[in-house]
Amino acid sequence: MYILAIESSCDETSVSIIKDGCEEVSTVILSQMNTHANYGGVVPEIASRMHVENITLVIDDALRKANMKMDDIDAIAVTYGPGLIGSLLVGLMAAKTLAFIYNKPLIPVHHIAGHIYANNLVKRLEFPLIALVVSGGHTELIYMKEDYSFEKLGGTLDDAVGEAYDKVARVIDVPYPGGPLVDKLAFEGENTYDLPLPLNDDSYNFSFSGLKSAVINLAHNEKQRGHEIIKENMACSFQDRVVEILVKKTMKALKDYGVKNLIVAGGVAANKGLRNGLTEACEEAHVNLIIPEMKYCTDNAAMIGAAGYYAYKRGDIADLDLNSKAVTELK
Ligand code: KG4
Ligand code: ZN
Numbered sequence: 001m002y003i004l005a006i007e008s009s010c011d012e013t014s015v016s017i018i019k020d021g022c023e024e025v026s027t028v029i030l031s032q033m034n035t036h037a038n039y040g041g042v043v044p045e046i047a048s049r050m051h052v053e054n055i056t057l058v059i060d061d062a063l064r065k066a067n068m069k070m071d072d073i074d075a076i077a078v079t080y081g082p083g084l085i086g087s088l089l090v091g092l093m094a095a096k097t098l099a100f101i102y103n104k105p106l107i108p109v110h111h112i113a114g115h116i117y118a119n120n121l122v123k124r125l126e127f128p129l130i131a132l133v134v135s136g137g138h139t140e141l142i143y144m145k146e147d148y149s150f151e152k153l154g155g156t157l158d159d160a161v162g163e164a165y166d167k168v169a170r171v172i173d174v175p176y177p178g179g180p181l182v183d184k185l186a187f188e189g190e191n192t193y194d195l196p197l198p199l200n201d202d203s204y205n206f207s208f209s210g211l212k213s214a215v216i217n218l219a220h221n222e223k224q225r226g227h228e229i230i231k232e233n234m235a236c237s238f239q240d241r242v243v244e245i246l247v248k249k250t251m252k253a254l255k256d257y258g259v260k261n262l263i264v265a266g267g268v269a270a271n272k273g274l275r276n277g278l279t280e281a282c283e284e285a286h287v288n289l290i291i292p293e294m295k296y297c298t299d300n301a302a303m304i305g306a307a308g309y310y311a312y313k314r315g316d317i318a319d320l321d322l323n324s325k326a327v328t329e330l331k
Contacts, residue, residue, distance in 0.1 A: 077308025154204025
């Protein structure tokens with residue numbers, strides 16, 4: 001089964017053709033990052049306009065790269081949410097139009113299901129599993145008993161972890177997008193700043209706004225004393241705390257649910273500190289850890305095509321009145 005998948009929930013216009021939920025035939029990603037970098041973050045209005053300009057070109061390109069025509073495609077999968085509403089609408093309208101014109105089933109895919117199923121492009125998922133989803137908009141622990149069954153165990157009560165990275169980056173004068181650069185700096189510094197371990201309780205929930213505020217206050221106090229913050233050390237101190245709490249709660253979930261498979265998903269899955277921390281903890285606990293290749297960590301349509309296949313098998317087929325949702329729970 002060949003699925004043409006469309007992802008446009010944030011600042012990447014991406015189209016992919018995926019065979020049977022696991023084989024990538026072609027993927028095209030058009031990133032708007034350089035444009036938004038001028039503003040220090042994604043500007044929603046600009047993002048949707050750029051999606052409008054590019055979506056048909058990206059669809060054509062993905063088909064051309066696959067050497068396929070629309071007649072060869074069996075279904076259309078699309079991210080319906082969550083994300084920036086204007087951005088989502090562009091991908092959704094394109095998907096609905098293709099589904100209507102070519103009379104193909106339309107498969108609605110939740111963005112987070114996509115991030116999880118990115119791992120299926122690397123290795124077939126094994127169940128039961130726990131998924132740690134960490135991105136610019138999400139920090140969630142999800143239990144999956146079988147394909148396309150999602151039970152949320154916990155999530156962030158305030159900032160998502162990627163968002164905290166981007167805000168801390170701003171405080172220590174690291175340019176957008178901050179996450180990857182803070183990660184890099186962390187390995188050049190030492191843990192010298194005393195930061196709190198956030199929401200260190202027995203729940204599966206997270207909170208990063210207190211940790212972010214602690215970084216802001218420390219930077220402010222140092223400045224008032226006429227001292228410069230040592231960026232590398234602040235990055236390292238911050239990253240150590242983030243990794244510590246993510247690893248701790250993830251390992252607790254695995255233990256509580258008696259699960260031996262862990263997958264990590266979302267943009268922050270690219271974080272080297274987190275990769276190292278989880279690798280070590282999983283080895284010790286004899287847990288099978290799967291982290292996607294870097295190219296599948298950030299937003300792409302390949303993951304939507306992979307998830308779309310299992311959504312279709314579950315019977316998720318949308319009518320043409322399907323709407324985008326800025327906020328929506330994974331079900
Ligand atoms: O999944 P993604 O591409 O978009 C969302 O769905 O949110 O994730 C983007 C987020 C950004 O906040 C970015 O700063 C963060 O992931 N990120 C990282 C790293 N690479 C990307 N955060 C920490 N360390 C990294 N290496
Ligand atoms: Zn994402």
